[in-house]
Amino acid sequence: QKEVEQDPGPLSVPEGAIVSLNCTYSNSAFQYFMWYRQYSRKGPELLMYTYSSGNKEDGRFTAQVDKSSKYISLFIRDSQPSDSATYLCAQAGGAQKLVFGQGTRLTINP
Amino acid sequence: DADVTQTPRNRITKTGKRIMLECSQTKGHDRMYWYRQDPGLGLQLIYYSFDVKDINKGEISDGYSVSRQAQAKFSLSLESAIPNQTALYFCATSTAGGDNEQFFGPGTRLTVL
Numbered sequence: 001q002k003e004v005e006q007d008p009g010p011l012s013v014p015e016g017a018i019v020s021l022n023c024t025y026s027n028s029a030f031q032y033f034m035w036y037r038q039y040s041r042k043g044p045e046l047l048m049y050t051y052s053s054g055n056k057e058d059g060r061f062t063a064q065v066d067k068s069s070k071y072i073s074l075f076i077r078d079s080q081p082s083d084s085a086t087y088l089c090a091q092a093g094g095a096q097k098l099v100f101g102q103g104t105r106l107t108i109n110p
Numbered sequence: 111d112a113d114v115t116q117t118p119r120n121r122i123t124k125t126g127k128r129i130m131l132e133c134s135q136t137k138g139h140d141r142m143y144w145y146r147q148d149p150g151l152g153l154q155l156i157y158y159s160f161d162v163k164d165i166n167k168g169e170i171s172d173g174y175s176v177s178r179q180a181q182a183k184f185s186l187s188l189e190s191a192i193p194n195q196t197a198l199y200f201c202a203t204s205t206a207g208g209d210n211e212q213f214f215g216p217g218t219r220l221t222v223l
Contacts, residue, residue: 008150032210043114043200043214044153088152092210097168102152 003027004091006101015110019076023089023101026070032092033065035074038103039085047087048074079108113137114215116201122221129188131218133201142184143202143212144168144176146195153200159184160206191222 006023013019025033031052036044048063050056050072056063062075072089089101114135123129133142144156145168155168157176165178173195177185188195198219202212 006152034210041217043202043216045214046211049211097155097158098153098210098212100153102150 003099004101006089008102010105012107015108017079019079021074021087021104023072024070025091030091030093033072034090036088037085081108081110084108116215116218120219123191124223127191129191131186133184135182135203137203139203140206141204144186145200147198193222196222
């Protein structure tokens, strides 16, 4: 079992929909989580990070961590075609290494 | 100019050939990483280096070797390429300490026939 699990999708939704992307993690020792966004033919770029439990909001994006269920989520409101990308969750582990989920490929249809 | 560059961007080679992928960065970061990305598997860490004299194996280092020629340069070698090493390879950098953010290069698409 991978330390960070993510449904690879693909996920396709209409423009304007609310998108929910989810990951689960198994190692509770590390409570720093990140979401990366990767456009086609590009390297991943950091979108948001959160520490421990709770929500963090940045514009149309909200990152959420639920320690009790070991669940991390990324919500996208008013989704746009430009949000079409692969989204990768990651947990910062020991020695500052990142453990990534499999990535979810998201398509927003105009 | 890009902060993290990778060469080549695409490479097709044959089984048994030696291949070197190169990474350079102008971000002044001490830490550098090599990942491979396969469909459905996400990013897997191959090797990482916290400075020129500190190189460590990641989760999938078998069949790979690395060289940290300078703070700004980190190369990945496949001594004898095999088809299941066909993948997208990314180099990344980060600062020591701080918030763990890693900055990725544009990737190298490697195909081993």
